[in-house]
Amino acid sequence: xxxxxxxxxxxxxxxxxxxxxxxxxxxxxxxxxxxxxxxxxxxxxxxxxxxxxxxxxxxxxxxxxxxxxxxxxxxxxxxxxxxxxxxxxxxxxxxxxxxxxxxxxxxxxxxxxxxxxxxxxxxxxxxxxxxxxxxxxxxxxxxxxxxxxxxxxxxxxxxxxxxxxxxxxxxxxxxxxxxxxxxxxxxxxxxxxxxxxxxxxxxxxxxxxxxxxxxxxxxxxxxxxxxxxxxxxxxxxxxxxxxxxxxxxxxxxxxxxxxxxxxxxxxxxxxxxxxxxxxxxxxxxxxxxxxxxxxxxxxxxxxxxxxxxxxxxxxxxxxxxxxxxxxxxxxxxxxxxxxxxxxxxxxxxxxxxxxxxxxxxxxxxxxxxxxxxxxxxxxxxxxxxxxxxxxxxxxxxxxxxxxxxxxxxxxxxxxxxxxxxxxxxxxxxxxxxxxxxxxxxxxxxxxx
Amino acid sequence: xxxxxxxxxxxxxxxxxxxxxxxxxxxxxxxxxxxxxxxxxxxxxxxxxxxxxxxxxxxxxxxxxxxxxxxxxxxxxxxxxxxxxxxxxxxxxxxxxxxxxxxxxxxxxxxxxxxxxxxxxxxxxxxxxxxxxxxxxxxxxxxxxxxxxxxxxxxxxxxxxxxxxxxxxxxxxxxxxxxxxxxxxxxxxxxxxxxxxxxxxxxxxxxxxxxxxxxxxxxxxxxxxxxxxxxxxxxxxxxxxxxxxxxxxxxxxxxxxxxxxxxxxxxxxxxxxxxxxxxxxxxxxxxxxxxxxxxxxxxxxxxxxxxxxxxxxxxxxxxxxxxxxxxxxxxxxx
Numbered sequence: 001x002x003x004x005x006x007x008x009x010x011x012x013x014x015x016x017x018x019x020x021x022x023x024x025x026x027x028x029x030x031x032x033x034x035x036x037x038x039x040x041x042x043x044x045x046x047x048x049x050x051x052x053x054x055x056x057x058x059x060x061x062x063x064x065x066x067x068x069x070x071x072x073x074x075x076x077x078x079x080x081x082x083x084x085x086x087x088x089x090x091x092x093x094x095x096x097x098x099x100x101x102x103x104x105x106x107x108x109x110x111x112x113x114x115x116x117x118x119x120x121x122x123x124x125x126x127x128x129x130x131x132x133x134x135x136x137x138x139x140x141x142x143x144x145x146x147x148x149x150x151x152x153x154x155x156x157x158x159x160x161x162x163x164x165x166x167x168x169x170x171x172x173x174x175x176x177x178x179x180x181x182x183x184x185x186x187x188x189x190x191x192x193x194x195x196x197x198x199x200x201x202x203x204x205x206x207x208x209x210x211x212x213x214x215x216x217x218x219x220x221x222x223x224x225x226x227x228x229x230x231x232x233x234x235x236x237x238x239x240x241x242x243x244x245x246x247x248x249x250x251x252x253x254x255x256x257x258x259x260x261x262x263x264x265x266x267x268x269x270x271x272x273x274x275x276x277x278x279x280x281x282x283x284x285x286x287x288x289x290x291x292x293x294x295x296x297x298x299x300x301x302x303x304x305x306x307x308x309x310x311x312x313x314x315x316x317x318x319x320x321x322x323x324x325x326x327x328x329x330x331x332x333x334x335x336x337x338x339x340x341x342x343x344x345x346x347x348x349x350x351x352x353x354x355x356x357x358x359x360x361x362x363x364x365x366x367x368x369x370x371x372x373x374x375x376x377x378x379x380x381x382x383x384x385x386x387x388x389x390x391x392x393x394x395x396x397x398x399x400x401x402x403x404x405x406x407x408x409x410x411x412x413x414x415x416x417x418x419x420x421x422x423x424x425x426x427x428x429x430x431x432x433x434x435x436x437x438x439x440x441x442x443x444x445x446x447x448x
Numbered sequence: 449x450x451x452x453x454x455x456x457x458x459x460x461x462x463x464x465x466x467x468x469x470x471x472x473x474x475x476x477x478x479x480x481x482x483x484x485x486x487x488x489x490x491x492x493x494x495x496x497x498x499x500x501x502x503x504x505x506x507x508x509x510x511x512x513x514x515x516x517x518x519x520x521x522x523x524x525x526x527x528x529x530x531x532x533x534x535x536x537x538x539x540x541x542x543x544x545x546x547x548x549x550x551x552x553x554x555x556x557x558x559x560x561x562x563x564x565x566x567x568x569x570x571x572x573x574x575x576x577x578x579x580x581x582x583x584x585x586x587x588x589x590x591x592x593x594x595x596x597x598x599x600x601x602x603x604x605x606x607x608x609x610x611x612x613x614x615x616x617x618x619x620x621x622x623x624x625x626x627x628x629x630x631x632x633x634x635x636x637x638x639x640x641x642x643x644x645x646x647x648x649x650x651x652x653x654x655x656x657x658x659x660x661x662x663x664x665x666x667x668x669x670x671x672x673x674x675x676x677x678x679x680x681x682x683x684x685x686x687x688x689x690x691x692x693x694x695x696x697x698x699x700x701x702x703x704x705x706x707x708x709x710x711x712x713x714x715x716x717x718x719x720x721x722x723x724x725x726x727x728x729x730x731x732x733x734x735x736x737x738x739x740x741x742x743x744x745x746x747x748x749x750x751x752x753x754x755x756x757x758x759x760x761x762x763x764x765x766x767x768x769x770x771x772x773x774x775x776x777x778x779x780x781x782x
Contacts, residue, residue: 007774012460171460243774253775328453334460341454355459362453364461368523369565371466374723378664383773387723405773413458420464421565427456 002209003251004234005244008381010414012171012237012335014210019174019294022302024182027318029101033076033309035061036088037095039349040144042068045136047097053080058107058285061097064136070146071136075287075307077105087345091338096346099309110284116185117281120192128197128280135279136286141165141176141240141269142332144350147276150268151197153261160264162194162203163249164273166218167233167240169208170333173353175290176270178303180207180214183274188221190277191228198266203228204249205270209235237335238412242267244381256408271352289349291315295356297323306351312343316354327362330355335413365422376415376425382408386415386425393432398439401432407440409433466564469718470524472662476653477531477713483646484539487593491539492642498543500530502550510559517563525564529553532572535643535709536753537579540591545583549575569760570720573753580753590640640705643713647703654712666728667721667735668711674736675701682744701740706752710735714752720760727766734759 038044043065055061055074062072078101086096106112123131133148153159164187168176180187191203205222207215207230215232222228231249238244243254245267252263260267268276271289278284287307294301299320306315316322322329322343330337331351343354376386384405392401406429415425485492507526511517520526533553537546553575561567580587643650657663679701683694701707706714715721715735722731735755742751 007772010462012462247774255775256773258775326452328455328459330457330459335458337457337459339452339454339456339459341452357459359453362459364455365465368466368520369563371469371565371718372721372723373469373718374664374721374728375464377723377771378725380771381774383771383776385723385771388767404770408774411457413460417458417460418462418464420466420469422461422465424456426458430456 002232002234003248004236005239005247005381006253007247007383008379008414009236009238009244010379010417011235012417014235015171016174016177016210018172018296018298019292019301019303020177021181022174022178024175024178024290024303024305025318027304027306027310027315029076029104029307030310030314031101032081032311033078033099033101033307034086034311034346035072035075035097035099035309036086036346036348037062037072037097038088038092039072039308040070040138040146042066042070042146044095045069045072047083047095049074049080049083049097051080051082054078055080055099056105056107058110058287060285064133064146068146068149070138071134071285072308073136073285073287074099075309076101078102088348091341111282112284116189118189120189120196123196123280125197125199128193131280132197132276134285135275137272137275137279138286138349139269140271140275140289140349140352142336142350142352147268147272150261150266151194153198153266157261158264159198159200159261159266160202161250161266162191162198162200163245163260163265163267164191164203164205165240165242165245165267165269166205166207166211166214167245168211169237169240170335170337170353171237172294172355173292173333174294175292175303175352177211177214179274179290180211180218180270183277184214184217184221186277186281187218187270187273188225188228189281190273190275192225193276193280194266194268194273195227201227205230206233206239206245206249207231208233208239238381238410238414241381241410241412243410256405286349289347289352291347291351292353292355293319294353295323295326295358297325297358298356299323306347308346308348310347312345312347312351312354315347316343319354323356323358325358325360326356327359328357330357335417336411364424367423368421370421370423373420375418375420379414379418381412381414382410384409386429387423389432390423390425390428393428393435396435398432398436402436402440406433406436466523466525469662470528472660473528473657473713474524474531476656476662477535477643477650478653480643480646480649480653480709481531481535483649484535484642487645488539488591488642489594491591494543495537495539495541495546495642496531496534498546499534499537499550500527502547503527503530503533503554506551506554507559510555511563515559515563520564523564526554529558529571529575532643532709532713533575535713536572536576536641536706538587538590538640539642540589541579541586545579545586548582549579552578565719567719568763569757570714570717573714573757573760577753577757593645643709644704644706647708650708650712654708657712657716663712663716664725664728666725667716667732670729670732671711671715671736671739672702672707674733675707675740678736678740682740701743705743705750707739710739710752710756715756715759720756720763722763722766722769724767724769724771726771727763727769730769731759731763731766734762 045062061074137147138144219230503526553571557571557574679698738755739751
């Protein structure tokens with residue numbers, strides 16, 4: 001009996017057939033690159049290079065702007081041309097380093113070979129965390145939360161189990177699946193490193209049932225290591241959500257407003273763990289990630305290893321260019337990803353996929369009256385009432401919304417996905433969440 | 449190249465629509481309808497046709513000339529209301545009474561509140577109850593099933609099983625013989641309104657709706673469980689006349705009258721039922737209790753319509769029950 005999370009959820013068609021099992025291909029080097037300095041949650045990184053300076057691949061070019069922030073290393077070798085602002089894939093203006101790419105010269109300290117480094121280096125937990133922090137690793141599942149912060153539980157909280165997110169519940173995306181198939185051994189070593197860093201003896205890898213080959217491969221590898229277990233999960237969206245995955249794997253529900261460490265869990269994505277392996281065992285900072293370029297009409301859908309700063313147009317060119325009938329380009333998956341108005345921007349740690357939707361699937365349907373069917377209530381994985389929240393947002397009833405736990409919403413989109421009246425439920429909930437969040441912060445500031 | 453379309457997530461939809469749900473309910477009613485036509489002949493066909501046509505026509509007229517809005521007849525909700533109204537009527541009802549019922553259902557119960565999604569009470573049931581109170585004679589003369597031999601205007605009529613049961617429970621031992629066998633009731637060969645026949649096929653239609661995720665099990669199951677429990681307890685308490693066992697009484701309570709139709713198709717109407725699962729269960733229990741109270745002690749032999757309408761009025765209250773939020777439970781061990 002495969003387990004899953006206990007409240008709500010929906011079953012969108014996974015549409016992974018386009019890019020599944022496409023081997024990870026390296027994307028070529030561009031002539032010019034723009035490296036945004038805010039590729040993570042938290043303060044933007046501060047540039048530590050100057051105009052005209054020559055850098056090598058892997059050299060630190062921007063230092064973390066605080067504890068909750070991440071270092072950025074040069075993904076290319078070349079000359080810094082300017083430090084200015086750019087529009088990133090999220091449509092936000094932000095500081096960035098511009099550079100001309102010259103050759104591909106790496107720092108000598110980085111082990112570029114593909115040989116597996118099995119022997120766990122004799123590092124103390126603290127040293128492992130320092131290396132993770134130094135390498136600028138952030139959660140590559142989508143949120144881009146700096147990983148080293150998660151590895152240091154606040155005083156009084158104890159980590160008991162590491163939960164590895166191999167779910168990839170977003171339809172279309174296949175990068176994590178392919179990574180598990182190609183880099184399974186490395187991921188297992190990465191898990192052991194994190195277990196040592198957290199001083200725990202148990203790790204669970206959650207993988208959804210639509211990836212039977214990944215389940216088989218990871219199970220075989222995990223069976224050779226004490227304490228690591230693979231948990232096949234029933235197919236249901238949003239299982240890759242942190243709280244849902246914890247519930248599915250260890251039957252504990254993170255209380256409202258709390259972090260996973262409250263129930264003794266630390267969750268990391270397989271791609272993040274692969275980055276940890278590379279950072280600790282190979283001394284290689286986070287300078288690239290695997291992203292899926294896919295869609296019904298994409299000529300060569302696949303999984304591409306892209307260095308940050310590469311123009312997305314280059315990546316799309318590798319996949320056969322923008323399809324003729326494209327109506328929408330989505331950064332990430334179709335449930336939570338963002339629609340972009342242009343692909344003329346650099347890749348960064350956040351871009352886990354590029355999805356091209358044909359024009360026919362890009363427009364929302366005409367909306368009708370709410371028929372009070374209650375399907376949104378049954379779909380909500382947080383046990384909220386989206387119909388009520390969206391009505392309250394419409395009427396600016398912020399206090400009532402707070403009372404109805406709006407801040408618990410994870411914006412997974414299940415409510416809007418399932419609504420037979422095609423109501424923009426999440427649009428209203430998101431608006432209300434922003435408003436209520438602002439009110440709560442103002443109140444906390446006033447109480448200080 | 450054309451500019452890309454930009455909108456907030458999600459960019460994916462299940463493909464569900466109001467029209468699709470209505471269509472599935474209509475499909476689920478079809479097997480039972482076929483049996484009704486076999487049982488009541490032309491009367492069944494004519495009553496249904498008039499009811500559906502009148503409901504759709506009134507909705508179209510009201511949206512076009514009174515509300516001056518875009519027509520909503522394409523969402524099939526008026527068709528479904530017409531079909532359900534017909535299911536609640538005797539098959540020999542004069543056509544003009546059917547039209548009045550449709551006018552009350554669509555005009556008063558639905559469009560007055562603002563159309564689909566806004567009404568407090570189930571439109572088809574409001575139409576039926578209006579007719580029941582206004583035309584008690586015509587609305588309680590139930591044709592006996594004779595197939596197409598039944599003529600529409602003057603069909604042979606007889607007591608329904610519920611009439612007989614009520615009289616029997618109230619002490620008229622002679623009526624015991626008039627109560628049909630459980631098997632006949634399941635198959636549906638008995639007097640009654642169009643949709644009361646064939647409990648088995650209505651049940652099958654309801655299960656189809658649960659499987660296709662149009663409805664959830666909470667309302668029908670809680671209604672039927674309450675009714676069965678109530679019947680068993682009254683039977684055990686000695687209310688029943690001699691010669692009638694508790695088991696038969698429970699079976700009859702579940703399969704006769706509008707029980708199946710009401711539990712699976714009328715009470716589960718989206719607009720007039722609660723949203724949360726807990727609300728749905730309370731809603732169902734309420735209907736079950738009220739219907740059995742009416743059947744046992746009330747003046748009417750059948751109480752399903754009244755029970756559902758009374759509980760419809762409680763829905764805004766029941767919607768205040770919050771579903772179980774994520775993270776409310778204590779943590780378990782690994």
